[in-house]
Amino acid sequence: MDVENRIPVVSQYGSVDPAPPSNESDVTILKQLLLDENVQMFQRMRAVFSLRNNGSDEACLALCSAFITKSALLRHELAYVLGQMQNNVAIPTLQERLTDLNEHIMVRHEAAEAMGAIGDPSAKPILEKFLNDENIEVAESCEVALDLLNWCKSDEWNETDW
Ligand SMILES: [Fe+2]
Numbered sequence: 578m579d580v581e582n583r584i585p586v587v588s589q590y591g592s593v594d595p596a597p598p599s600n601e602s603d604v605t606i607l608k609q610l611l612l613d614e615n616v617q618m619f620q621r622m623r624a625v626f627s628l629r630n631n632g633s634d635e636a637c638l639a640l641c642s643a644f645i646t647k648s649a650l651l652r653h654e655l656a657y658v659l660g661q662m663q664n665n666v667a668i669p670t671l672q673e674r675l676t677d678l679n680e681h682i683m684v685r686h687e688a689a690e691a692m693g694a695i696g697d698p699s700a701k702p703i704l705e706k707f708l709n710d711e712n713i714e715v716a717e718s719c720e721v722a723l724d725l726l727n728w729c730k731s732d733e734w735n736e737t738d739w
Contacts (some may be wrong), residue, residue, distance in 0.1 A: 580606055587601055588630070589627070589630060590702070592661065592663045594622075594626050595654075596619050596622035596623045596625075596626060597623060599620070599623035599624050599626070599627040602631070604633070604635050604703075607624045607627055607628050607631075607636075608628075608643070610624040611624040611625060611628070611639070611643045612642070612643055612645070614646065614647060615709070617730065619628045621651060622654060625643075625651070625654055626658070628640050628658075629658040629662055632662060632664075634666050637659065637662055637666050638666060639654075640655050640658060641659070641670040644674060645669060649683060649684055651672070652681065652684045653681070653683045653687050654737075656671065656674060656687035656690075656691045656693065657687050660687070660692075663696060664695070665695055665697045665699070667693060668695060668697060668699065669702055671688040671691050671695075671700075672688075672700070672703045675704075675707060675715070676707075682714050682715060685707075685710075685714075685715045686712075686714045686715055686718040687718045689704060689707065689715060689718035689721075690718050690722055693721060693726055694725070696725070696726065696729050697726075698726055701723065701726060701728070704719045705723065707719045
């Protein structure tokens with residue numbers, strides 16, 4: 578393809594991501610890149626999307642281990658892709674991020690929505706706990722996530738109820 582005509586592609590998850598996946602596929606190397614605060618943000622995001630596309634538990638846990646990063650933007654992106662991956666091994670980490678009142682609101686919001694997207698009802702109690710969070714963005718995200726979990730398990734599939 579002519580480089581001048583390159584445009585962002587739609588991922589296997591149907592999203593147009595802020596960075597294309599890294600060409601690197603080794604999970605250990607990708608994790609190192611992701612955790613390195615001296616690496617350019619674009620390259621760290623490329624590692625995020627490559628790990629997401631990998632889809633394994635190992636890749637999911639590598640993403641979970643990166644919430645120690647200083648960048649709230651990157652932590653938000655991690656929560657978002659964990660929702661896309663729909664792997665419930667991420668739930669303990671996402672619960673921890675939602676519960677941490679020192680965490681950035683943007684990250685807490687995305688952790689709540691990711692738990693809805695994963696679709697595992699085990700996340701319900703924690704989402705209910707923060708339904709009245711003083712930060713409206715967090716409270717609304719918990720509400721949406723709970724509605725999604727309830728919608729997923731409703732056997733009647735009656736759209737008029739929703
Ligand atoms: Fe978000």
